[in-house]
Amino acid sequence: MVEFEDVTKIFPAGLVALRGVSFRIDPGEFVFLVGPTGAGKSTLLRLIYRDEIPTAGRVSVLGRDVGRLRGGAVALLRRRLGVVFQDFKLLPRRTALENVAFALQVTGAPVEEVRPRALRALDLVGVAPRAHAYPAELSGGEQQRVSIARAIVNDPPLLLADEPTGNLDPRTSWEIIRLLAEINRRGTTVVVATHNKTIVDVCRQRVIELAAGRVVRDQRRGLYAVEA
Amino acid sequence: MDRRVRSDHLPARRGIARPGRAAGGRLRLAAWRARYVAAEAAAGFRRNGLMTAAAVTTIGVALLAAGAGVLAAVNLSHLAEVLESQVQVVAYLQDGLDDGQISRVRQAVQDVAGVRQVRVVSRQEALRVLRQRLGDSPAFDDLEAHNPLPDSLEVAAEDPRRVRHVAAAVAAVPGVAEVTYGAQVTDRLLALTAAVRVAAAAATACLAAVAAVVVANTIRMTVLARRQELDIMLLVGASRWAVQWPLLLEGVLQGAAAAAAAVLVLMGLYAVAASRLTAALPFLPVVPPSRVAVLLAATVGSVGVGVGAAGAVFAVRRFVAS
Numbered sequence: 001m002v003e004f005e006d007v008t009k010i011f012p013a014g015l016v017a018l019r020g021v022s023f024r025i026d027p028g029e030f031v032f033l034v035g036p037t038g039a040g041k042s043t044l045l046r047l048i049y050r051d052e053i054p055t056a057g058r059v060s061v062l063g064r065d066v067g068r069l070r071g072g073a074v075a076l077l078r079r080r081l082g083v084v085f086q087d088f089k090l091l092p093r094r095t096a097l098e099n100v101a102f103a104l105q106v107t108g109a110p111v112e113e114v115r116p117r118a119l120r121a122l123d124l125v126g127v128a129p130r131a132h133a134y135p136a137e138l139s140g141g142e143q144q145r146v147s148i149a150r151a152i153v154n155d156p157p158l159l160l161a162d163e164p165t166g167n168l169d170p171r172t173s174w175e176i177i178r179l180l181a182e183i184n185r186r187g188t189t190v191v192v193a194t195h196n197k198t199i200v201d202v203c204r205q206r207v208i209e210l211a212a213g214r215v216v217r218d219q220r221r222g223l224y225a226v227e228a
Numbered sequence: 229m230d231r232r233v234r235s236d237h238l239p240a241r242r243g244i245a246r247p248g249r250a251a252g253g254r255l256r257l258a259a260w261r262a263r264y265v266a267a268e269a270a271a272g273f274r275r276n277g278l279m280t281a282a283a284v285t286t287i288g289v290a291l292l293a294a295g296a297g298v299l300a301a302v303n304l305s306h307l308a309e310v311l312e313s314q315v316q317v318v319a320y321l322q323d324g325l326d327d328g329q330i331s332r333v334r335q336a337v338q339d340v341a342g343v344r345q346v347r348v349v350s351r352q353e354a355l356r357v358l359r360q361r362l363g364d365s366p367a368f369d370d371l372e373a374h375n376p377l378p379d380s381l382e383v384a385a386e387d388p389r390r391v392r393h394v395a396a397a398v399a400a401v402p403g404v405a406e407v408t409y410g411a412q413v414t415d416r417l418l419a420l421t422a423a424v425r426v427a428a429a430a431a432t433a434c435l436a437a438v439a440a441v442v443v444a445n446t447i448r449m450t451v452l453a454r455r456q457e458l459d460i461m462l463l464v465g466a467s468r469w470a471v472q473w474p475l476l477l478e479g480v481l482q483g484a485a486a487a488a489a490a491v492l493v494l495m496g497l498y499a500v501a502a503s504r505l506t507a508a509l510p511f512l513p514v515v516p517p518s519r520v521a522v523l524l525a526a527t528v529g530s531v532g533v534g535v536g537a538a539g540a541v542f543a544v545r546r547f548v549a550s
Contacts, residue, residue, distance in 0.1 A: 106467070
């Protein structure tokens, strides 16, 4: 599903974000990506959805060498990935429904299918009643649900989440994590970058820990940190 | 429960759920794209109302200036044409030629290179014109009997700028006594009309360039204002054309709307100005509004649309290409 082979990412300014990173994520897995701010979690995710290309090494996603994708192929790859962010990244001048529908429209989904499918996605994440609200009228948790609905509306095999609970209170955070776990239970591979210790410790899923751009731990049913 | 349809290969280049890809698919795809682009462009107008209004206003003002330049150029060029058409050579004939001789001289002058038209003005006609111009007075009655004026030929040159050569050649024709062409006046007039043409063209070009820069900047600002939106579009897998074409169409529509407004305003002002000018200075050759309307709409319209599209391309390429 996702495979990193000795991946290094150095930004033009000379900043080394990732150094010799290798791992493999299989279909159906739920993976926490942990580590302090600046450890390279976001860069790693951005390499997966081809917002960046590796300086060295090979990133393959859904069987494709992401570093070699050009133009239209990038768009096609992204339609097969869902991405969720800490700041939700909803379009402020579009309603919840329009935000979700847009992700379908750009894929060329038949016009008559767009609305029902978008509504179904909103229903799945539990915000169907707020379909016609604008992002500013929604709570943080609701906005994150809408962004998750947008991420899964194309039925992607892979869902990436970059600090999805970073802006949310603990209770709402749990609801969002439960939602991601539910999506994973239905067969979607989920990768969550987080530094929420409680959530990682309770969930006991696979943990990949980054420190200063290197993988320092890759553990089944891991905790946020190695117990001292 | 399991509503998802999952295929494990990446359907790159085969199109995901895109309408039809076999026979007829191309047409359906084109139709779908046209509908998408139109809907997104219209929505862009609606969602970015204030920014759009600002852009249309700015482009409109720039086009107003460029359009005024066009009107000025058209009128100056018309003025130059009228003045040039009034430049003519008059050949006075020797006394005592009979009608047959006059006719032969006329033919000889007509054959001179560069001569467009020759008209015979008999001494009687010349006197009548003079009488009209100076106001009827009894003194002319006396002159009717002893007309002092010679017969003459009014010679129009094909190219007013070559009138000096034509005059010299006509003077050499046997039977021609004297040639006048208002040498100084003509030379100054021609120099003036040339300068006027150059100035009008330069002014129009400058105003158009200013308009283009203003428009490019305005569209860049709208793109920057929507950068987040464009980022998200690309993130959810919108292809480049899906991001670019609606913006391009928006630019074109903005240019067209601004051009329409500028043409309406300019035509209104021009109609008023033309009627006032004609009333105050009847001898001034003003191009009638009905004759400039089409030209103005065509130039301002195409400049507006072109500049809107070019500005959009310029602004979008820098953003999306990265």
